[in-house]
Amino acid sequence: MLQLQHITKVFNAGKATEVAAVQDVTLRLEPRSFTVLVGANGSGKSTLLNLIAGSIYPDKGSLLLHGHDIQRLPDYQRSRWIGRVFQNPLLGTAASLSILDNFRMAALRGSTKWLKLGTGTAFRRQVADKVSTLGMGLENKLAQPMGTLSGGQRQALTLLMTVMADVDILLLDEPTAALDPRSAREVMETANRLIAEDQLAALLVTHNINEALRYGSRLIQMENGKIIRDYEEIAKRTLDHGAVVSWFDYY
Known part of the structure; x- marks a missing residue:
């Protein structure tokens, strides 16, 4: 469980360019929850994800994560518990390395062990089993360089690698924005399955209202660094596309 209590972040404090990016935000994310965060550009969404990830x-x-204060831990230490998938599929993988070697790096995230790219039969089988769940046939191409794959394939593999180290929190920063509709649907279905299977607490930032309503169990809107709506009944599908669009004047 992740708890944010009265979180505030101000950039350029005391200057003419001062921006209160996040203002007194309190939020609680439970396991097996899929929270969707929406808002206009500059509303504070990305800053909030960066605060959770430890980038700032x-x-x-x-x-607090499971009751322990983590607010001063850097992002590389938080990565043992908090995984993040970015908008750009190129950011989550090493293009020159094979699929298998990328998974090896992901498995050692947050570990104190020396990084060894050698992979044994058991690990290869484990990766093949995980990759086969995508239904893309990539389990037979583990030696293929990651950079030769499509954006949708890389993003789906990034999701699997992100949870490889048994993280508790999954941050999804517009993961389908750069993908075609079919690839986007495959990535979101994969994310939805992993959240349920691994009992993750997920936070998705998106401008896609259809995705928000289809996959989210909770819908939060930010504006000027504050949470102005927190709709926890989304799982009952009592909201529709038009109702959510009416919240905004920029769509």
């Missing part, structure tokens, strides 16, 4: 630190407030 809050000015005020506390951030």
Whole structure:
């Protein structure tokens, strides 16, 4: 369980360019929950994800994971518990390495062991079994360089690698924005399955209202660094596309 308590982040404090990116945000993410975060550009969504991931630190407030304070841990230490998938499929993988070697690197994330790219039969079988769940036939191409794959294939593999180290929190930063509709649907279906199977607490940032309503169990809207709507009944499908669109004047 992840708890944010009265989190505030101000950039360029005391200057003419001061921006209160996140203001007094309190949020709780439970296992097997799929929370969707929407809002206009500049509303604070990406800053909030960066605060959770450890890319930046809050000015005020506390951030607790399973009751332990992690707000001053850097992102590379938090990666043992918090995984993140970015908008650009190129950011989540090493293009020159094979699929198998990418999975090996992911498996050692947060480990104190020396990185060894050698992979044994048992590990290869484990990776092949995981990759086969995508239904893309890539389990037979583990020696193929990651850079030769399509964006949708790389993003789907990134999702699998992100949870390879048994993370508890999954941050999805517009993971389908650069994909075609079919690839986007495959990536979101994979994410939805992993959240349920691994009992993850997921937070998705998206501008795609259809994705938000189809996959989310909770819908949060941010504006000017604040949470202005927190709709926890989305799983009952009592919201429709038109109702959510009416929240915004930029769509």
